[in-house]
Amino acid sequence: MSVVVKAENVSIRYITGDFKDIGLKEYFVKKFKGEYNVTEFWADKDISFELEKGDMLGIIGTNGAGKSTLLKAVSGIMVPTEGKMIANGSIAALLELASGFDGELTVRENTYLRGAMLGYTREFMDQMYDQIIEFAELEDFQERPFKQLSSGMKSRLAFSIACLVSPDIIILDEVLSVGDGAFRKKSGDKMKEILAGGVTGILVSHSIAQVREMCNKILWLDHGKQIAFTDETTLYLDAYEEFLVTKQLPKSREEIEDLAKAFKLRKSKERKKQERTETQKLQAILEAGDSDAVVQAAMNILKRTRPDVLAPEHQGETDDLLARFLKRVTSMDRYDMSLKIADQMKIRMKSEKFKTVVLTDGEILANALSGCYLAKRNNAPLIFVDFEDIQWVMEYLYQSLEDNGKIYIIGEIEGLTDKMLTSSMNCQIIRIEGDNVYEINMSSLKEIKIDSDKILVCTGENFADSVSAIAIGLPILLVKDALTDYQIEFLKNNNGKSIDIIGGEIAVNEDIEQHLKQFGPTKRIKGRTRYNTSAVIASEFFKNPESVVLVSGKVLTDGFCSGVYAAHTGNPMLLIDKGNNAAAAEYVAKNNIKSGIIMGGESVVDNPTVNSVFGIEKKEDV
Amino acid sequence: MLTKLKKHQFLFEELVKRDFKQKYKRTVLGMGWSLLSPLLQLLVMSIVFGQLFGRGMEHYTIYLFCGNLIFAYFKESTGTGMTALMNNARIFTKVNVPKYLFLLSKNISSLINFGLTLCVFFLFAAIDGIDFGLHFLALVFPVCCLVIFNIGVGLILSAMFVFFRDVQYLYDIFTLLLMYMSAIFYQVESMAPWFQKLIMFNPVYCYIKYFRIVVLNGSIPSLAYHCLCAFYALAAFSVGAFIYKKYNHKFLYYV
Known part of the structure; x- marks a missing residue:
């Protein structure tokens, strides 16, 4: 070039x-x-x-x-x-839109003069004159002296003349920020066209x-x-915007990245705060209101989440029956979801407070996987902590943890110190630590005596298959390319237990499979897709399910806390998504499941998808 | 430079148009003043000086008119030229146009005025009984020289004006002096010999004299004289062009 x-x-x-x-x-x-x-x-x-x-x-x-x-x-x-x-x-330089105009001359005369200054020829101006006036919307002002125009009109004319240019290089000095909103849009669009x-x-x-x-x-x-x-426009622009606030000039590449990061942090904090206050406001309005609109809104919400609560007019056909037994849990993000699921567990346990909770960083999912067995054994919820908004979780814990309750913290959670927790409530903190996710996983397995005959082995690198395994409620060993010494020692200590590998050969390779066979009977459980895998796991481990936990297979993160809930209730968890429900539908039909809980709002797991899992063709009238 | 001129021809035309419109804005007579003004001047001068200096001279009015005509053209051209650059500062600091175009447009406006007055001059000459002939064609030469001379002086003045605003005051005095030194209303022959030699250093006088030789004497001046006229014109132009070339990029720091 x-x-x-x-x-x-x-x-x-x-x-x-x-x-x-x-x-x-x-x-x-x-x-x-x-x-x-x-x-x-x-x-x-x-x-x-x-x-x-x-x-x-x-x-x-x-x-x-x-x-x-x-x-x-x-x-x-x-x-x-x-x-x-x-x-x-x-070169066409638009350094100041209104320069070169003479107040005494008419609009027409000024147009020609300005056009001449920009280097056009007379013929060109003759041709384009009408177009220029039209774009500037000054048809009625052509013969008026220029100084009688408003400043907005002057800018429009200047821009109109200038943007007919087809130069090789165009230079714009803050000219796109003049004028009223409508003009700015017009000029912006035109400029994009030129560019x-x-x-x-x-x-x-x-x-x-x-x-x-x-x-x-x-x-x-x-x-x-x-x-x-x-x-690298995004990075440097983020840094620049942060610089505008902090006024500290970056001197090195590192400082640029820091600034950009700080900026992103600030922005997402603001955004989240806004979202939460919005939701809170709406909820407050809803609760405080007594007008018809409020009631209607409440009805709609109930229809969506707790149809079983509504009046008999919604009874009748099979699909509506099912609708009555299907519950939906919605949330704003994975952090909110983990707390909402924890609330569901409270309902299930018929208790306002937990004896134990398991906390993990919402971004490091391998740690979440490691925490699941601990959660199951302690009847604890798995809670994702958002390092940008730790206050939120702290408040929840304050309300939901029993006095002197146990808090397991899996891995590092940025910004969360023991002191923060112990200073606001009476609790015991147990940290499960390690240099990497595999060591953390090892620590979690050593923390509690394994009381089952079976161990699950999953990859620690991706979670499409392993998330379905959480519902089984068995200890999970995370592996990568080969067994580490610690892992071998652990397996030796647990010699004789059967080992189930969750996932295909790409997830957990054949060498590891062979190696595992040395420690106990090993078998592999896998499916063509993650949706299949979840159905296979369900078929394998849940022979008489009462109900089922449904979660989106696309948005995997909800699956972790949902899996913990499923393990707690002893029900299987199925991954579903539009067009990927065949296996789940088959399982539901075979076991004649009539109720379930949907983890995720309609935008994540929509009604038609849910219906198709339960074999309903009709569209629900929600 | 002529090719560049071609490129900016449209702009040039528009600038000239603008100058004309600006000049006679809100006046009743408008363009009429281009004609009326020199004529009125002529009238005043002939009344005032006619008795004093014009006694015994045939065609004194024409003699006077020659001087007035040339000098007025010089004065207008250089006067408006001097401020040409400053007045258009807002334009050339924001749009890339060759700066000398502003000066040239002012010169052309003055030239057009000169042309109109020249027509009236010929009319007067005809009325006064001057013999017209082929030798009048020679008048093209001093006009050309004058144009180039005026441009040159204009270049110098406008450049200096940007850097030193004092120039305008000096210019006023200077033109006054020049006017008295141009033998517009008196006859050179009646002055002392040293004066007669000195006056030849005034280029404007040289052009006036050329005109008078052709119109009043009915003859064409010598080759040497042609060279002198050309020399003045080219000298002024070269100096002006040099200054512009050298300081072209410094102008916008001082406007």
């Missing part, structure tokens, strides 16, 4: 205080006093960048960074004091959203110095 714009160590200097600036008298006075001092102000120092055809460069920086000066250098209005600026191709045509562009804008949308390269300037020139 050819280079279209190239800046090599461009520096631009302003001189103040020299003879021409201050005049004769001042000059002599200063010379006499010895104060005569010519100051150099470097608007830009050592700026280098290169643009290829089709690139769109976004120049960002606080005010006074030297952005507009640099643009002038690119468009040829200024010549760099040092360095070289090369631009191959025709789609393979033009190379340079954009200066204080609207970071605009820069994110349009630019593929970033030049960050600060007080004339170049902070960065890069094509």
Whole structure:
């Protein structure tokens, strides 16, 4: 690709205080006093960048960074004091929309004048004149003196004239932020159209959203110095937005990444807080309200989650019968889901508080897997902790953990210290630790005496198959490519127990299978897909199920806490998804299951999918 | 440079149009002033100086008119040219256009005015009984020289004006001096010899003299004289062009 714009160590200097600036008298006075001092102000120092055809460069920086000066250098209005600026191709620079207009002349005359300044020919202007006036919506003002137009109209006209250009290089200095909302949209759309045509562009804008949308390269300037020139736009823009808040200029690549991370953190915190306050507000409104709309809303929610509570008018046919026995648990995210499932467990256990809880980082799913057996043995819920909002979990624990209850913490949870927990409630903290997920898994297996005859072996690298195994309620050993020494020792100590491998040869390879055979009877349980696997596991381990736990196979994370719930209730868990229900439907039909609990809202596990699992063709009228 | 001019032809035309419209905005007579103004000047001068200096000279009005005509063109051209760059600062700091175009457009406007006045001049000459002939074609030469000379001086002045605003005051004095040194309303022959030599250093006077030789004397000046006129024009233009080339990129720091 050819280079279209190239800046090599461009520096631009302003001189103040020299003879021409201050005049004769001042000059002599200063010379006499010895104060005569010519100051150099470097608007830009050592700026280098290169643009290829089709690139769109976004120049960002606080005010006074030297952005507009640099643009002038690119468009040829200024010549760099040092360095070289090369631009191959025709340039259209929109540095100030209203420049070049004469207030006394009419709109028509000004249009032609401005067009001439931008380098068009008379014939071109004649052709395009009507189009220009039309785009600017100034048909009625053509013969009026320019100074009688409102500023919005002036901007529209200027933009309209300028955007007819088809240059090789286009330079925009904050021109897309003028005008009212409608005009901004219009100009934005038009600009996108122009840019789609393979033009190379340079954009200066204080609207970071605009820069994110349009630019593929970033030049960050600060007080004339170049902070960065890069094509990693998202990273650097995040860092820049954080910089705007903290005002700390990053000096290295690391600091950039830190800034970007801090920014993402802040944004998601704000977003989550907003979401939660929204939900809380709505709930409060609902509870406080007594108007018809509120009642209707409540009815709709009940229809969706607890149809069995509603009036007899919803009884009747088989599908509605089933609807009455199907419960749905919805949530905002995996953290919320883990707490909601914990609430379900409370209902099941007929208790307001737990004796034990198991906490794990919501991002490290292998640890969740390790925590499941501990949860089952202690009748504890598995709770995901969001390191960005630890307060939330703390509050829940405060309300739901018995006095002097046990808290298992699997692995590291960023931002959660023992002190935080012990200072707000009376509890015992047991940490299951290790250098990596496999060691943590080992620690979890050593924590409690295994009272079953069987051990499950799953891969620690992905969870499509293993999540269904959680419902079995047996200890799970996580493996990778080969058995580690610790694992071999563990298996020796548990010699004689049967071993079931969950997953295919890619998940747990044949070498491990052979090795495991040394310690006890080994068999492999697998399915063609994760949906099949969950049905196979259900068939294998749950011979007389009362009900079933349904969870989305696509959004796997809910499956962990759901699996713990399933293990607690002694029911199987089935993964379902649109078009992948054959195995689950077969299992349900074979065992004549009539009730279940759906973990996930309608957007995750929709009604038709649920119906198809239970063999209902009709569409439910929810 | 001519190819560049071609490229910016449209802009150039639009600038000239703009200058004209601006000049006579809100005036009742509008363009009429281009004609009326020099004529009124002529009238005043002939009344005031006619008795003093014009006694005994045939075609004194024409003599006067020649001087006025040329000098007015010089003054208008350089006067408007001087501020041309500054006045258009808002444009060339934001849009990339060659700066000399602004000066040239002012020159062309003045030239058009000059052209109109020239027509009236010929009319007067005809009325006054001057013999027209082929030798009038020679007048093209001083006009061309004058155009180039004016552009040159305009270049110098407008550049200096950007850097030193004082120039405008100096310019006022300078043109006053020049006017008295151009023998517009008096006859050179009646002055001392050293003065007669000195006055030849005034390029504007040289052009006025050329005109008078052709129109009043009915003859064409010598080759040497042609060279002198051309020399002044080219010298002014070269200096002006040099200054522009050298300081072109510094202008926008000082506007």
